[in-house]
Amino acid sequence: MQFLTFIGTNARWLGGGFLLCFFSSFGQTFFVSLSNGDIRRDYDLTNGEFGMIYMLATLASAATLPFLGWTLDRYPAWRVAAVTVVCLAIATLAMAVSSSVPLLILAIYLLRLFGQGMMTEISMTTTGRWFAANRGRAMALVTLGNHAGTGFFPLIFVLAAGAFGWRGTWVASAAILILVALPTIVALVHRERDPQSEPPGTLIPDVADWTMAEVLRSPRFYLVSMSVLAPPFIGTTLFFHQVYLTELRGWSLEVFAAGFAVMSAVTVVFALVCGWMVDRYSALRLLPYFLIPLTIACFIAANFTAEAAIFVFMICLGVSNGFSSTLLGALWPELYGVKHLGAIRSLTVALMVLASALGPGVTGILIDLGVPYPLQIDAMGLYCLVMTIAMALLAGRLAPKANLGNAPAPGASRTVDRIDPQPHET
Structure with missing residues (x-):
């Protein structure tokens, strides 16, 4: 019952984090690989050539991500999320309309950077920032979005590709991001959660x-x-x-x-x-x-x-x-x-x-x-x-420095334990 109460009280923030992980699927390997055969056929690539393109684009996205992560420390989460969803939608459109290998590399780079990278980054960072005493439960719930996406999107992609073709399905993915993901996520995370807003007696x-x-x-x-x-x-x-x-x-x-x-x-x-x-x-x-x-x-x-x-x-x-x-x-x-x-x-x-x-x-x-x-x-x-x-x-x-123990009994005075891992160590 306490777990359900936690979910109900924090539904908007948990839901926002869940959906960020869920819609990150458009940039995850399992989703991109669903077009593997069609991409290799249209671009006349071998398995090894496409694998090398994918690896290089992924490495480039990893190198870029640290230069974008700071935005979450400076701007409200909903603004960063809105820009990221739009960029991910542009990436899916680029995948649909690309006609050369350089454009394909750019499309995959953007998918990996804004899908696997920034969407997941926003979800994990905001959840870690918004929750303190119940951070573990919150993280567990929002990461279920990744597993839900893995279970949901492959079948949907296969059915859509049969009806619209693989490129048409990537166009549909962009539409879903703009019409569904963007307004829903922004509405959910528009208001920041105060991590100090825990019930009395909670250890933070x-x-x-x-x-x-x-x-x-x-x-x-x-x-x-x-x-x-x-x-x-x-x-x-x-x-x-x-x-x-x-x-x-x-x-x-x-x-x-x-x-x-x-x-x-x-x-x-x-x-x-x-x-x-x-x-x-x-x-x-x-x-x-x-x-x-x-x-x-x-x-x-x-x-x-x-x-x-x-x-x-x-x-x-x-x-x-x-x-x-x-x-x-x-x-x-x-x-x-x-x-x-x-x-x-x-x-x-x-x-x-x-x-x-x-x-x-x-x-x-x-x-x-x-x-x-x-x-x-x-x-x-x-x-x-x-x-x-x-x-x-x-x-x-x-x-011993963490000194994290059980929370005090309900009604007891609020306890704050400090973790001080000597940030100036060398």
């Missing part, structure tokens, strides 16, 4: 606000980044080379595909579970544990050949994805405050996009050089294990 951590320069001078930031970059690198790699993996293992591709449904369901459940745990224990205290399911998934994929291992592997990935999507949204404001959160998050998102772009390419080159793929996956699992130990040591140093 007071976090020192780091500047971008202070973050970049801190060795701690790079250590944490090495940990949080593991899921996008490994997850993208495993799915990109899924056909090769099934061939090595002698698995049925249909059974492997069926595992995605299991993974999606587990992801949703554990995103919500992680939201509750973040509010109960803090993102910092959960940091040492979030890579453990991914570690297990890697070791299973690398060493087990029975077809039943697919579902264990997918369950572990689902747990990892669920925890990552919620935990990493709550972690940065908990560590570095919210005053410069837009700039800080844009950098971390850019690094994650870079990791997801490099993963398939690096492992593909190693495969071509004769490095066994199972050995590479074992190395990924070992890396996760090492980073788990590193995060446990780091959290052990920072947890």
Whole structure:
């Protein structure tokens, strides 16, 4: 009942964040790849050529994102969201009307920058800024927009492409963004939420606000980044080379595909579970544990050949994805405050996009050089294990400063605990 009350009280802000994630689908890989065959046919591209174009456009978007993230620290969220939705609509139109490879590259670059990049960035940054004591639950709910988009849009695209053609479907996507997404999102997020507007007796951590320069001078930031970059690198790699993996293992591709449904369901459940745990224990205290399911998934994929291992592997990935999507949204404001959160998050998102772009390419080159793929996956699992130990040591140093415990009983005086991670460390 308390959870439903939380949703009802904050429906407009949660709904705005959800829709930003939901409509980011137009720039996500799963949506763009639905036009893969048509693009290669119309532009006379091989799989490798189109893959290289997509990787370069994605890397360019990752390099650009940090230069846009600061806008969320200077302008109201609804204005940044409005401009971003319009730019994403322009990108979908560019995809529809492009007639040359340079225009195709530009269209994909804009889709990745404003879809996967800025739409998600606005949702995560504003949610992290607007919610304090219930940040975990809020993050869990808005990130469900990504999963809803993944489940909803592929079928819609296929049906629309059958009726209007692939280019016509991209035009329809632009219309949806302008006529539906733009007015709805702006109406929902037009009024800012005060993170201090929590019920009496709620524990609200007071976090020192780091500047971008202070973050970049801190060795701690790079250590944490090495940990949080593991899921996008490994997850993208495993799915990109899924056909090769099934061939090595002698698995049925249909059974492997069926595992995605299991993974999606587990992801949703554990995103919500992680939201509750973040509010109960803090993102910092959960940091040492979030890579453990991914570690297990890697070791299973690398060493087990029975077809039943697919579902264990997918369950572990689902747990990892669920925890990552919620935990990493709550972690940065908990560590570095919210005053410069837009700039800080844009950098971390850019690094994650870079990791997801490099993963398939690096492992593909190693495969071509004769490095066994199972050995590479074992190395990924070992890396996760090492980073788990590193995060446990780091959290052990920072947890006493965080001092996040249970909220006082209802009716008690408001308590403020301070997280002061010494922003001027070098």
